[in-house]
Amino acid sequence: MDNEINKNISPIKLLADDEPPAFEIVNTTGSSQFVLVCDHASKRVPLCLNNLGLTDEQLDDHVGWDPGAAEVARLLSKNLNAPLVLSGYSRLVIDCNRPLQSVQSIPEQSAGVMVPGNQKINEEERALRVNDLFHPYHNAITELLESRKNRTTFLLSIHSFTPVLNNQQRPWNIGVSFWRDNYFAKKLITALSQSKDIVVGDNEPYAIDAEFDYAVPVHGEARGLPSAMLEIRQDGIRSVEGVANWAGRITQACLQIK
Numbered sequence: 039m040d041n042e043i044n045k046n047i048s049p050i051k052l053l054a055d056d057e058p059p060a061f062e063i064v065n066t067t068g069s070s071q072f073v074l075v076c077d078h079a080s081k082r083v084p085l086c087l088n089n090l091g092l093t094d095e096q097l098d099d100h101v102g103w104d105p106g107a108a109e110v111a112r113l114l115s116k117n118l119n120a121p122l123v124l125s126g127y128s129r130l131v132i133d134c135n136r137p138l139q140s141v142q143s144i145p146e147q148s149a150g151v152m153v154p155g156n157q158k159i160n161e162e163e164r165a166l167r168v169n170d171l172f173h174p175y176h177n178a179i180t181e182l183l184e185s186r187k188n189r190t191t192f193l194l195s196i197h198s199f200t201p202v203l204n205n206q207q208r209p210w211n212i213g214v215s216f217w218r219d220n221y222f223a224k225k226l227i228t229a230l231s232q233s234k235d236i237v238v239g240d241n242e243p244y245a246i247d248a249e250f251d252y253a254v255p256v257h258g259e260a261r262g263l264p265s266a267m268l269e270i271r272q273d274g275i276r277s278v279e280g281v282a283n284w285a286g287r288i289t290q291a292c293l294q295i296k
């Protein structure tokens with residue numbers, strides 16, 4: 039593949055007319071009290087960015103997206119009749135779960151992988167990614183939440199995590215994370231922990247930090263909504279059966295929450 043990224047051409051928009059939009063929204067008017075978001079649903083890179091100089095194998099790995107997360111989120115949306123917003127592009131183009139001022143917003147490297155297409159990008163290039171990907175995705179979530187102002191809403195952000203990081207095996211099958219308000223997360227942890235065959239992370243494998251996370255602090259807590267981030271270990275959701283199993287477990291846990 040051609041790893042050359044032509045820095046001389048500055049497109050006026052990031053996405054060609056025949057490329058998928060920045061986000062997808064499913065089940066907009068679903069009756070559920072849950073609203074689901076999936077920030078790392080896709081490994082797609084806009085054509086004009088030439089795979090960011092990475093191979094397809096690199097983009098397919100966990101640095102490019104959250105494998106399996108979109109499938110679980112879609113099934114959960116169906117099971118619960120819950121609205122779901124999914125990001126349409128790779129986190130390496132711009133990470134929709136990072137504040138724009140974060141150094142990880144457009145990462146020059148991620149988990150040891152250098153991203154050629156993100157090295158020293160200029161303000162125009164950055165603005166294109168912000169305006170054509172980040173803002174449309176988050177505006178869709180804002181609009182959805184605004185439309186439900188008079189309804190009970192629990193915001194659940196769906197992610198997946200790699201079984202091994204920095205040579206460390208991670209023991210949790212699933213984890214629930216919270217920021218300052220743990221109301222929703224604790225209920226979810228209690229409900230998931232009723233299954234004795236799994237290990238449920240309590241603010242593991244990641245704790246939420248407003249400097250590095252976006253959905254829960256901004257769409258959740260800043261709006262006064264009970265909110266949590268769900269992380270599912272990727273080896274459990276590699277197959278259709280695995281996705282169905284985990285979507286089923288999470289559905290049963292969510293149905294216990296009031």
Ligand SMILES: [Zn+2]
Binds near residue numbers: 077196
């Ligand atoms: Zn993620």
